[in-house]
Amino acid sequence: MKARVHIFYKDSVFDPQGNTVEDSLKKLGFAKVKNLRIGRVIDMELDYSTKEEAKREVAKMCDKLLANPVIESFKHEILDS
Amino acid sequence: MKAGVITFPGSNCDDDVSDSLKKLGGFEVEKLWHKDTPDLSSFSLIVLPGGFSYGDYLRCGAMAARSPIMEKVREFADLGGYVIGICNGFQILCESGLLPGALAKNLNLNFICKDLVVKVETNESPWTRSIQRGEPLSLPIAHGEGRFVIDDVGYQEMVKNSQVILTYQENPNGSIHNIAGICNKTKNVFGLMPHPERASDLRSHDGLKIWNSLKTQLGLVT
Numbered sequence: 001m002k003a004r005v006h007i008f009y010k011d012s013v014f015d016p017q018g019n020t021v022e023d024s025l026k027k028l029g030f031a032k033v034k035n036l037r038i039g040r041v042i043d044m045e046l047d048y049s050t051k052e053e054a055k056r057e058v059a060k061m062c063d064k065l066l067a068n069p070v071i072e073s074f075k076h077e078i079l080d081s
Numbered sequence: 082m083k084a085g086v087i088t089f090p091g092s093n094c095d096d097d098v099s100d101s102l103k104k105l106g107g108f109e110v111e112k113l114w115h116k117d118t119p120d121l122s123s124f125s126l127i128v129l130p131g132g133f134s135y136g137d138y139l140r141c142g143a144m145a146a147r148s149p150i151m152e153k154v155r156e157f158a159d160l161g162g163y164v165i166g167i168c169n170g171f172q173i174l175c176e177s178g179l180l181p182g183a184l185a186k187n188l189n190l191n192f193i194c195k196d197l198v199v200k201v202e203t204n205e206s207p208w209t210r211s212i213q214r215g216e217p218l219s220l221p222i223a224h225g226e227g228r229f230v231i232d233d234v235g236y237q238e239m240v241k242n243s244q245v246i247l248t249y250q251e252n253p254n255g256s257i258h259n260i261a262g263i264c265n266k267t268k269n270v271f272g273l274m275p276h277p278e279r280a281s282d283l284r285s286h287d288g289l290k291i292w293n294s295l296k297t298q299l300g301l302v303t
Contacts, residue, residue, distance in 0.1 A: 016190050070183040
C-alpha cells in the first residue's frame with residue numbers, strides 16, 4: 001500500500017513562499033486567491049498488513065521525523081493502489 | 082580541558098571552530114563523528130558546528146538531530162555539560178528539543194551572508210558572563226533558515242528564565258522579537274545563528290568575547 005503525507009507551516013507561522021506566490025498570482029489577474037500556502041508532499045510505499053496499522057505507523061513517522069510540531073502541521077492518508 | 086566538535090555529513094564549520102578553540106588556548110580539541118556514541122563524560126564542551134548537515138534535506142538539522150551521537154549529547158547536557166550550537170548547530174539543537182522553538186525560512190527567502198550587530202540581552206549566562214549587558218557584538222551570519230519561531234507561551238517562558246541571550250540590532254530574517262541566540266532553562270545549552278568562530282581573529286574579534294566568557298565559566302581564566 002501507499003501513503004501520502006502533507007506537511008505545511010502551521011497557520012500561525014508566516015509562509016513567505018506562499019505569500020510571494022500568492023502576490024504573483026494576483027499580479028497575473030487571479031484576484032480571488034487568498035491564504036496560499038506552500039507545503040511538502042511525501043509519498044511512500046508500505047508493507048503493513050492492515051490500513052489501520054499503516055495509518056498508525058505513518059502518524060508516528062510524522063511525529064518522530066517528518067514534521068516539526070513546533071512550526072508544522074501534517075495530514076496523512078493511505079492511498080488505495 | 083577537552084572540547085568535542087561534532088562532524089555531521091555536510092558540516093562545514095567544524096574545522097573553523099576547532100581552529101578557533103585551539104588558538105584560544107586551554108582546550109584540547111577532539112573531532113567527533115555523528116555515527117559514534119562515545120562517552121562524553123571527559124569533555125567540558127561539545128560544539129555542534131555550522132554547515133548543511135544532510136544537505137538540509139527535509140528541514141535544516143532534522144536528520145542530524147536524530148543521529149546516534151545526539152543521544153549522548155542529550156545525556157551530557159542533562160548532566161549540566163556545556164553545549165553550543167552555531168547556525169546549523171542551533172537548528173539541530175532546536176530539532177532535537179534541547180532548545181525550545183524552531184528555525185524557519187528567512188522572511189525574504191534569501192540566503193543572507195553578512196556581518197551584523199547583535200546585542201547581549203543578559204550576562205547572567207555562562208556564554209556572556211564576561212560581556213556587559215546591552216553590549217553590541219559584531220558577528221557574521223550566513224543562513225537561509227534563521228527565522229526563530231516560538232509560540233507566545235514559549236516566548237514568555239523564555240523571558241521569565243532570561244533565556245534570550247542575543248538579539249539582532251536590525252532583524253535580518255524575521256525572527257520573532259529579533260532573537261539571534263537563546264539558551265535552555267539551565268543555561269548550559271546555547272544556540273545562536275551568528276558565527277563567533279568567524280569573529281575570533283584580529284580582523285574581527287567579538288566572537289572571542291563569547292569564548293572568553295565560557296573560559297571564565299570553566300575556570301580557564303581567572
